[in-house]
Amino acid sequence: MPVSHPSDRLKSEIAAEIATRGPIPFARFMELCLYHPTLGYYTRGIGGGGGRDYVTSSGIHRAFGALLARQVEEMWRRGGRPDIFQFVEFGPGEGRFAADFMREATRSPAFAAALRYVLVEASPALQERQRSRLKGRTSIPVSWADEAGLDARAQFTGCLFANEVLDAFPVHRVVGTPEGPREIHVAVRDGEFLETPLPLSGPALERFLAESAIALEPGQEADINLAAPCWIAWTVGLLQRGHVVVVDYGYEAEDLYVPERRRGTLLAYHLHRTHEDFLERPGEQDLTAHLDFTALRRAAESRGARCLGLTTQARFLLALGALDFLPDPSVADGEGAREGIDPVEAIRDREALKELVLPGRMGDRFRVLVLGVGDVPRDLAGLSRPWARGEETAATAPLSPPRRSPAEEREN
Ligand SMILES: C[S@@+](CC[C@H](N)C(=O)[O-])C[C@H]1O[C@@H](n2cnc3c(N)ncnc32)[C@H](O)[C@@H]1O
Numbered sequence: 208m209p210v211s212h213p214s215d216r217l218k219s220e221i222a223a224e225i226a227t228r229g230p231i232p233f234a235r236f237m238e239l240c241l242y243h244p245t246l247g248y249y250t251r252g253i254g255g256g257g258g259r260d261y262v263t264s265s266g267i268h269r270a271f272g273a274l275l276a277r278q279v280e281e282m283w284r285r286g287g288r289p290d291i292f293q294f295v296e297f298g299p300g301e302g303r304f305a306a307d308f309m310r311e312a313t314r315s316p317a318f319a320a321a322l323r324y325v326l327v328e329a330s331p332a333l334q335e336r337q338r339s340r341l342k343g344r345t346s347i348p349v350s351w352a353d354e355a356g357l358d359a360r361a362q363f364t365g366c367l368f369a370n371e372v373l374d375a376f377p378v379h380r381v382v383g384t385p386e387g388p389r390e391i392h393v394a395v396r397d398g399e400f401l402e403t404p405l406p407l408s409g410p411a412l413e414r415f416l417a418e419s420a421i422a423l424e425p426g427q428e429a430d431i432n433l434a435a436p437c438w439i440a441w442t443v444g445l446l447q448r449g450h451v452v453v454v455d456y457g458y459e460a461e462d463l464y465v466p467e468r469r470r471g472t473l474l475a476y477h478l479h480r481t482h483e484d485f486l487e488r489p490g491e492q493d494l495t496a497h498l499d500f501t502a503l504r505r506a507a508e509s510r511g512a513r514c515l516g517l518t519t520q521a522r523f524l525l526a527l528g529a530l531d532f533l534p535d536p537s538v539a540d541g542e543g544a545r546e547g548i549d550p551v552e553a554i555r556d557r558e559a560l561k562e563l564v565l566p567g568r569m570g571d572r573f574r575v576l577v578l579g580v581g582d583v584p585r586d587l588a589g590l591s592r593p594w595a596r597g598e599e600t601a602a603t604a605p606l607s608p609p610r611r612s613p614a615e616e617r618e619n
Pocket of ligand 1: 249250255263264265266297298299300301304327328329330333369370371372375376
């Protein structure tokens with residue numbers, strides 16, 4: 208008997224849940240698509256390996272992990288050089304960031320001696336790949352923990368980090384109607400999923416809309432990530448003293464819930480194509496939405512953290528010395544070939560670095576949010592502007608979100 212495809216099996220499971228419970232909120236549908244215990248897209252670890260559906264900054268250039276290591280070394284050094292400093296990476300994907308980070312960290316022996324690298328990874332498939340990538344490559348103590356394990360270690364000194372993790376949390380989709388906001392649910396008709404607007408599924412969503420003063424025009428949609436502010440509040444509570452760093456795409460609320468974004472920011476990713484058929488191929492495609500940085504900051508501040516900065520990835524990486532990673536131009540001119548350096552590789556390397564920092568590419572689509580808990584250094588190097596002596600450049604101009612469609616933003 209032929210074994211059915213995981214996506215067909217997941218589709219049957221979701222349909223069975225809907226048959227029992229009635230239409231489910233889109234957030235529940237998205238949770239099952241991405242995190243079903245055996246059939247979920249991330250549980251199976253199918254999208255990022257080999258860059259099938261998406262590539263993150265961690266996979267683009269080693270400078271990303273290395274520059275973050277420089278930033279964290281400063282947090283440790285100026286934070287009084289504690290004997291033990293925990294660096295916790297959430298959703299480490301393929302483990303590339305961890306490898307690059309630790310390679311750079313070992314350049315400072317005292318920092319490396321204090322560092323404890325903790326990876327938080329729910330997917331057994333991804334955890335396996337991380338273990339094999341990191342095995343035998345570093346003398347820094349490395350361990351894996353789940354959320355309960357972190358709770359048990361709290362409160363500690365260190366830095367908590369997430370790159371492109373919160374955008375993959377399930378979102379509630381709300382649509383404006385003349386009768387007020389309705390929540391998009393997923394139902395089944397004739398064996399196919401379809402979207403249906405119903406009353407809001409719970410008081411937390413109602414509270415969020417009220418707190419954020421979100422007023423949607425009839426037909427305007429917004430994706431509401433209730434899990435991200437809860438996660439931020441939880442991470443802040445883990446720290447006795449330290450920083451939380453979130454790198455992701457997103458906006459302040461005033462630029463996010465605007466009528467121009469008529470369908471919100473949710474996108475599906477499959478084989479490097481973005482589209483809006485969210486109910487297609489359950490468990491086979493990535494689903495992601497932009498973050499609401501205003502809500503994240505509010506949640507952090509409500510737990511006593513201080514927002515130290517919200518900047519672009521370009522500014523952050525350039526301030527930390529991204530240009531140090533540019534290959535010597537003479538290599539690309541061909542002179543390097545004499546020293547055994549492949550000039551084509553040198554050009555490819557340079558292009559990859561440009562992808563991380565150029566405006567219009569990842570440089571301004573991604574933001575870096577830095578939070579401080581307790582008595583910690585605030586004027587961090589990544590938040591400084593060493594080049595800003597009068598003139599603004601494209602990379603240093605004030606944050607003004609480009610008004611492009613979400614699909615344009617993710618595709619260029
Ligand atoms: C787009 S991948 C990003 C991978 C990686 N950070 C990188 O830079 O390549 C999103 C990852 O976040 C993970 N994730 C989602 N929710 C999480 C949570 N609550 N805690 C830890 N990881 C989570 C997913 O399993 C997935 O591996």
